[in-house]
Amino acid sequence: MLKLFISQRISRKQVLLKYKLSRVFFSSIVTILLVLFAVIYFYSVPLINAKVYETERNSSRMVLNNVVDLANKMKLSLAAYQREALDGHKRNMKSVIDLAEVYVAGSLAESQLNQLTPQQAYTNLYEGLRSFTYGNGSYIWIADQKSTILSHPDPHFYGMDASNLRDSNGELVFPTVILKARSEGAGFYQYPWRRLGESKDVEKISYVKYFPEWDFFIGTGVYIDDVKQGTESRRAEVITDLRQSIEDIVIAETGYLFIFDEQGNMLVHPNDNIEATNALLLKNPMTGQSILQELIDVADTGNELIYQWDRPTEPSNYIYEKLSLVRYIKGLGWYICSSVYVDELQSSGKLLSQRIMLIGLLALFVAIILALLFSNWVTYPITQLAAVAKKVSRGDLTLTSGIKRQDEFGVLGIAFDQMVTQLRDNITNLDLTIASRTEALVKSNQQLQLSMLESKRVQQQLMQAQRMNAVGQLAGGLAHDFNNILTIILGNLVAAERRFSENDILLKKLEPAIRASRRGSDITNRLLAFSRRQPLQPCRINIADLIDGTVELIKDSLPSTVVIDTYFSSRLLQANVDPSQLENCLINLMLNAKDAMPEGGEIGINLSCIDIESGTNFDEPVVPGKYVLIDVIDRGCGFTVDAMHMAFEPFYTTKSSGQGSGLGLSMVFGFIKQSRGFIHLSNRTNGGAKITLLLPLLAYKKLPKREDKDDNSTNDSNFTDKLMLLVEDDFDVRAVVREQLISFGFNVIEATDSDEAEQLITAIPNLFGMLSDISMPGSKTGFELADGLLRQAPASKVILMSGYVFENDKRLNNVESIVLLRKPFSASELRCALDNAVKESTNTIDKDA
Structure with missing residues (x-):
């Protein structure tokens, strides 16, 4: 079927890319393919090269790390061998001192049998030990506590006072060793000393032991160089094992590993001309510095040294970049290096990139051919449909697309034909629909404007209500403070009027002041009304x-x-x-x-x-x-x-x-x-x-008939010697009210806050009543104090006074028996409130009974 499709396209090659849409569509596809290919190439190829290069570098690092691990294991084996050799020498030295001890004891015993003097006996002993040597020039020496060398094979030291003898570093030798052996006991001590017949000091380790029965020290030693000579053969074996391990290792194509020591001696190298030579004189052609020194500088830093070097096939042509990673083996003093040409690390990535490029080009060529055929197959019905649409736009609504295909373009052609038919049927009704929608839009716009106006009006009302509430809170606070002040003023003025009732001149001045105070009280009551805090x-x-x-x-x-x-x-x-x-x-x-x-x-x-x-x-x-x-x-x-x-x-x-x-x-x-x-x-x-x-609105209920109050009732309550608790935090208000209560015959105790009042209520069981402010400092309000008092003494009379309204707390008991008194008030109003409190208390007790 594909062959049939291609043959049909080729047989109609005269229409390929004939239409502008075909050319644009084909050009777009080709452009997208080219851009996609370029993006894939420039994104993937460098990434692949970098990844392959990094993989090769990591492989080089891994090979080097494995060889370093092997060298470390050999180093541990060599160190163990060296320790064992040193331990053997130490055991030999102890045995020599033990033999010397036997020899000294035997020699002195023999001298005693021969009836020699002690001086002759010790002289024969010292001379006999001078000729005793073993190993590589090792010998026995004897010294006393004053560091005098009593026996030594070297005539230069025999009989010498060595108390001031110093080594090449200027340090005392014998006094130091004698002191340590005396204080620490027999042991091994290391110090510099020269061989017999030589003048240069070398490191020596000696075993020294003090013999108190003879009062002298016997010592023998071995030179460190002699110990190391025994491990050189083992060191040569380690190098041979390493050479065998790395000679077959190849990094990339020609890369290799090599080993040199701290002195620049090339221990292992695949080039026979360099191995077993000192390579410190080899220069880096780029810097002119010693190439080995540069390798030593980057050892164990994690960095690699990049330098230019020649190839075996092109000697002395230092143009090829090489990359070396260096690891240092502490204890052996060795440097193990990897060396590989950079272009060899990159060769695998380049080869892979070339193959990807070839495959991409072949795929691009095939895609362009298919895009040419596909663009013509897609754009042909579109151009046909465009030509029909152009005629329809000029008013000819009788045309059809003529597209008959069993795919989406066929569906598009049928839909286009149906659309033209529908357009022809609907065009006559369009004007009527537009007119109807316009009228509805005008009405909706009018309703929207009305809604906006209503919303704006409601918002203004809400802002006004909030503003009035804020002003009300301010007015209520001011009214409360002024009521306290007016209570003081009015109470004192009325008291003065009563006291000086026969002083007409003073009364003429007091009466206007009293009237002004009452007018001030009226104004504060109006402020309380506005602030919604009036009783x-x-x-x-x-x-x-x-x-x-x-x-x-x-x-x-x-x-x-x-x-x-x-x-x-x-x-x-x-x-x-x-x-x-x-x-x-x-x-x-x-x-x-x-x-x-x-x-x-x-x-x-x-x-x-x-x-x-x-x-x-x-x-x-x-x-x-x-x-x-x-x-x-x-x-x-x-x-x-x-x-x-x-x-x-x-x-x-x-x-x-x-x-x-x-x-x-x-x-x-x-x-x-x-x-x-x-x-x-x-x-x-x-x-x-x-x-x-x-x-x-309340649901209608028939109201009971109101009983007329007896306005002419007299205050017949007797308050003489009754104990009244007065609770008020304002000093001046408390003073005025106290005088009024005393004038009625009360004995008054005072409290400045609710906590003090609560203590007095608990402590005094026979209170007649309490006159308290509602709001005051302390943990309780006046209502809560009243509830506590009435629980303790139900017959108590309670009057609560305030500068503004407080709703009764429904959670408190006995609220009905409490009388509220609004500030400011006069003595007569207080007397009336007390009489009402007596009546309320009596009514409450009757109900409970």
Whole structure:
């Protein structure tokens, strides 16, 4: 089938590369093949050469390392032989000293039998030992403790005082050896000494032993050179073994190993002209230095010496690079070197690269021929399809491609024909589709713009809420500090007024100060309301009834031109709020509405119920649920843009100077947020402003009838000599309150923090009660102190005072019996709180009973 395909292509050679696409396609394939071949060649061939070269180098290193290991083993064997020879000489020396000892004893005994004097006996002894020699000039000598040589074969030393005799190095010889032999005992000692009949010192090892019965030292020795001569034959055998081991080793083609010693003597070399010669005079042609010295310099460094040398076939032609690696055999003083020509290491890589090149060229030639045939086979239907597409682009939608093949090009031709047909069918509907999509796009764009505006508005509301929360925290902190200060001021002023009640001049100055203090207290209470920290007493109330009562309360204080109109969708709407504070909110809003209508008008108050699923049109996103909705509407000029953004900020007012404190709407805002509600400001389209309040709706329950309180009840509690614990960290506040308690008859003990108060509660069992701040230094709050006291003494009376609100801790027991007192307060307000604490304590005990 391949032959048929090729014959068909060749029979139509007139169309080969006729089309531009064919030429481009063929050129691209050929270019890719050439680039691929070049990349493979230039990437792989150098890499192969480098790897083969590195492999040959490693092989050379391995051969050298093996020979070095063999040499080290031979060195160990030679060293063992040398040690054994030295040990043999030592044994001989000991035997000679033992014989000398026998000879001395026998000679002295014989002299005694012959009735010789001791001097004659020792003289005969010394003369007899002088003639005793053995080995290679070894002999016996005798010396006394003063280093006098008593017997020696050399006449020069016989009878000499050797106490100052020094060797060639200037060191004392006999005194040193005599001293060591006397202190350390018999042993071997090495020192330089000359042979008999010679003047040059050589190293000698002697065995010296002290004989106390005769009071002299006997010694004999052997020269180190004599010991080494015995190992030279063994050394020659080692060199012969090494030569036999490496003479057959060939690195690459002609590389070899050779050995030389530290003096430059060539011990083993394949060239007979160099072996057994001193090669230190051989020069490196490149550097002019001794080639052996350069080899010694690189020994055991891991580096190789590269130098130029001649070939055996071209003597004195120093142009060929050689590579040598050198290892040093310590102990033998040998250098073992590998030597190989660099081009021999590279020859294997070059041969492999040439074969790869040949195979690549053959493959490239075959690929180019196949690419020529394949490009024509591929591009022919494409060019045909392009010609048809060109006519279709000019508007002729009746043409077909005419491609009939059982491959992907046939599928492409059928798909093209179907596409032209589909295009012809769809072109009539295109304008209508475009118009429809354009209209939908315009609507989507409008919805997107509305969504962006809504998102921007919600973001602004969130930023405003965060800003108001931050300002509220600051205001709450200031109000708390001012309440402590006002407690001190007001308490002292009231005490002074009571004490100097008959001093009219002083009273005229005290009464304005007291009124100013109370106004300051009112301002701090408004700040607390804004900061959501005012004390609240929430309860279930009917909102419609409260609105009616508030309108009835305020309508007489409004001008006759202002009318209040109420509308209730239901009178059964209830919420859990503080009724007095909600009443204050409504009064503030109605007064603001009245001020917005200087010419008079109608104030509308609408009450309804609303079920919110997703509300964002308030100060912050509304939690889904059911709410009570209160609208307060006026017919004034409405809010300006600045007023809309700044209305809830404390001390902001649109009224003229002195006409308003700027705390009305901020107080309303704080109360609503503290009651878990929401607020919204808006302008009505027909003029005027609308303020909308949302409060969580409670399921309706019938409220019990309220009992009237006896406003004329008197304070009949007797506190004389009662023990009261006062807990307050501020010294001045504590001083004022202490005076007030003492004025009621109490005995007062004080604590500055909760830890001290806790110790006093535990230590004093008969406390009447405790008056404590809620927040103070120490590990516990006022609520926790109260719980501890009531657990210990349930009948105790507890009053907690604070500059701002604290919710009752539901985890504590007896919370209902605790009375809360807001700072600042006067002595009468404190007396009232004490009476209430007595009543609450009594009611709690009755319930428990």
